[in-house]
Amino acid sequence: MAKVAINLATGAIQQDELIVGIDLGTTNSLVAYVHPETRQPAAINDLGRGAIVPSVVHFPVDGSSPLIGTEAKDFLLSDPANTIYSVKRLLGKSYRDLGQHAGQLGYKVIDDDSERLVKVRVGERFYSPIELSADILRELRQRAEHALKTPVRRAVITVPAYFNDSQRQATRDAGRLAGLEVLRIVNEPTAAALAYGIGLDPAEEKTVAVYDLGGGTFDISILRLHQGIFEVLSTHGDTWLGGDDMDRAIGEHWVTQAALPPSFRLVPGQRQQLRLAAEMAKRYLSQHDDFTTQLVDGEENVFAVTLTKAEFNGLIAPLVARTIDACRLALSDAKLTTDGQPATAKIDAVLLVGGSTRVPLVYDEVSKFFDQPANRSLDPDEVVALGAAIQADILAGNRRDVLLLDVTPLTLGIETLGGLLDAIIPRNSKIPTKAGRQYTTSVDGQVNLKIGVYQGERDLVSENRKLGEFVLSGIPAMPAGLPKIDVNFFLNADGILRVEAVELRSDTRQQVEIKPQYGLTDEQVEQMLLDSLTNARQDVAARLLIEARTAAEQLLYQVGRFLKKNAAHLEETEVNATNEQADQLRQALAGNDRDLLLKHMDELDELTRPFAERVMNLSIKQAMSGKQIS
Known part of the structure; x- marks a missing residue:
């Protein structure tokens, strides 16, 4: 007798194991799915606690299990050193990548080696951003399982379009540690276009701009949609630009104008108080003209701070201008120009994504630049997760009329003589893809060749990000210039890179899948996932x-x-x-x-x-x- 699975939450027959879509955000995270009967995407709201889960992890001083989400956010003021937020900004990054930003966080980020992944210190414990992100993803998975009354083991996770290889790898590993098989890493703007329903009609042909300004990251992507195919023409952005930076601008303004004591910059609890008050002002001024609140220092001194909408707009105008500059560059990269100027008339729709697009100045400036009202008909906090759920539905085989073609956001290449970057796969190349070039030796009798792989747009490799290196050994000893060495790059649909080198005369070959600097192999991650079924943390x-x-x-x-x-x-x-x-x-x-x-x-x-x-x-x-x- 055949067994039939019924979803207890929806009452529908479940044809296959559910695949969810997850937006792992800097400020908030969500999980969504496509309803098996209505075929519509929906954010999952477990036990009425709300669909949005703040991306915050709190470690209680008694050593008990960490708190995630709203419960953790309550400790940002009372216990900032043990409460981690904006961890997405740390994913796949070394301390050197953080630079001046490291001191802006309310918790301690450890610099143990400039080339290794950063660690977060909580009391006497050290955590990697992967572990912390896995805690958030595990909470989302458990909420989905509880709400839908079905196991959730597979997911599509979104990332900013400008995430590099290490950051994508880190996101995938975090999903695995959370007990999820990550079927696809999808760019957030691509997911957003799906959520808006653009491109679901195979006959539709449009060119759209997706403007995504979240809590910590900014992306602008230009998509062309035709015959059910999503083609990303270009992408631009900044992984250190978002609503958090608006909050910081407000806080700095108050420190200066209200003559707040230095403790509001130096003491974690007061610094968090300032940050949260600034965030409250940003939200309030998006609908009102004036904001007033009070701040209290460690000696119970009360300081009144105020902000008008005009002052707020003045403070964030440089940040919004940076996003518009990125829009201009994205149009240029997409070859949407006329006489050297951005051809905004070629854009059929502008889609707004991310909670920070609720700020009126953002909406006004984006609409002004693209010379049309921006589309903000969907909840900007939910739109990416909804799109991820649709992509999950596509992967489940339920939608066969949609195909996504994505791009790699940064140039990939190798180091050549003089420390120069030789591009193999240029930025904005369609993925999956492969490309290669032929090289030779520079020294007589050379039998080994070290190949360094880099990602970035600068001419000198020292100014780009090193992804890894390997050695092609066993090259037959020949005069310089005689060996023929093919170096090939293979970039899969997740933006993960595999590099192969072959000496053609002898068929000597070596290949490597480029791994992030923190050094977890696929085998290690898979084993961690297996162990998580019994005793994950230990x-x-x-x-x-x-x-x-x-x-x-x-x-x-x-x-x-x-x-x-x-x-x-x-x-x-x-x-x-x-x-x-x-x-x-x-x-x-x-x-x-x-x-x-x-x-x-x-x-x-x-x-x-x-x-x-x-x-x-x-x-x-x-x-x-x-x-x-x-």
Whole structure:
């Protein structure tokens, strides 16, 4: 007898396992699905708690399970050091990527190595942005399962169109750690167009602009839709531009104009109070002309702060102007120009996405630039998740008349002589795709060739992001210029890159799937997912302990070399203190406490940084001694 699955929430016969669409947002996250009978996408509202889940994780001081969403958001003021927000901005990024932004967060971001993924310190524990994002995704999955009364194991997750390879990989790994098989990583603007229903009619032909201004990121994408095909002509954006930056501009204005004490910049609790008040002002002034509230410092002193709509518009005007500049560039990249100027008349519709598009100045400036009223008929907070649900429905085989063609947002290439970037796949190339070039050796008898893979738009590789490297070994010894080496890039539908190098005369070959800098292999991630079925946190921690031990051993080696090489420039007290701290790290290596390892690594790094910088400055002075700069 055949078994029939019935969804208890909808009463409908379930033909196949449900695939959900997830918008993992900087400020808020949502999960949506397509109703099996109405065939309409809907955001999932579990137990009436609302469809929107704030992207906030709070770790209680008693060590109990973390709180996610609205419950966690309540602790932003009372316990900011243990409450993590805007983690999406950290995904796939190193500390060097964050730069000045690191100090703007209310919690501590650890700099253990400029090339490795950042970590967040909560008490004596250290978390990667992947783990924190997995907590949010796990909460969304559990809400969906509870509301729909069915297991949820597969999902489509959206990312900003401008996310690079490492950020996409990090998003996929976070989904896996949350117990989800991530079937597709989809660009948010592409999902938004689906939600607006554009392109679902195969006979429809349009060129649309999707303007997506969220809490932490901005994207502008130009899409051409014809015969049921979504073709992304170009994309532009900024992963550090959004509503959070509007809030920061308001806060800085109040610090200056209201003469707030320095504690509102320095003390985490007061800094959060300022940020939340600024966010409240932004929302209020989107519908009113004046805003007033009170702030309280640590000594119970009360400070009244005010803001008018005109002042607010003046503060955010430079931020909105940056988005318009990106729109201009996107039109140019899409070849939508006339006499060198953006041809906005060729745009059939402008779609607004992201909560920050509720700000009237944003709507006015976007409508003015594109010379037509922007479409804001759908809830800007839900539109991306709804589109992801439609894409999930397509992957489930329920919609066979729609095809998505996406693009890679940044140029991919390799390093050549002189430290230059040689582009293999130019930005805005359709994906999936493959491309390659032929190279040769530069030295007689060369048998190994190191291939460095980079992503970015600058000519020098030092100014682009390094994705990885590998060595083609076993090249037959021949005179320089004689070997013929094909380097091929294969970019799949998720924007994940595989690189292959082949020496044609000998058929020597090597290939590698480019991984993010944090070093998780597919096998490790799959094993973490398997372990999550029984004891997720403990088993994931075991693997992270291995990474921490490796990093600790590297740090001890580097510190030892530094002390030996620069002993003449160091004080005896500095050497003794460093050796003592290094011994503590060695002792921690003998144990199994990952957080203790990271703690001692952090302390050793903090201890050695000042005199390492001093020695470096001394070396620069010596190198410049007697030389004249013209």
